[in-house]
Amino acid sequence: MKSAYELAMERLAKSDPSANQPLTAEQKARxxxxxxxxxxxxxxxxxxxxKQLNDALATGNAEEADKIRQQLASEKARLQExxxxxxxxxxxxx
Numbered sequence: 001m002k003s004a005y006e007l008a009m010e011r012l013a014k015s016d017p018s019a020n021q022p023l024t025a026e027q028k029a030r031x032x033x034x035x036x037x038x039x040x041x042x043x044x045x046x047x048x049x050x051k052q053l054n055d056a057l058a059t060g061n062a063e064e065a066d067k068i069r070q071q072l073a074s075e076k077a078r079l080q081e082x083x084x085x086x087x088x089x090x091x092x093x094x
Contacts, residue, residue, distance in 0.1 A: 023091065030090045038083040045075045 002010075023031070049072045056064040 027090055031087055034083060034086050034090065038079055038086075042076060042079050045079070046072065049075065 049068055053065055053068045053072070056062075056068055
């Protein structure tokens with residue numbers, strides 16, 4: 001008996017037969033490069049915003065600290081989304 005997950009994966013494979021094709025070495029290298037670039041961008045933003053957050057906390061400005069935390073979360077989500085979109089473009093260019 002198959003699980004719901006297995007059935008869903010079978011339906012997905014039928015709807016997109018190109019998804020089962022293996023990636024080329026060039027695509028794998030490009031995906032790894034994209035990960036490195038976006039890890040760097042994410043680290044850069046985290047360092048910058050963490051410094052601002054520490055400054056806000058040191059001055060006791062809780063409202064500013066909350067805004068910075070929200071901005072950090074937003075930046076992380078945006079960069080992760082950009083990374084996945086770029087990786088999807090590489091995967092789609094088989």
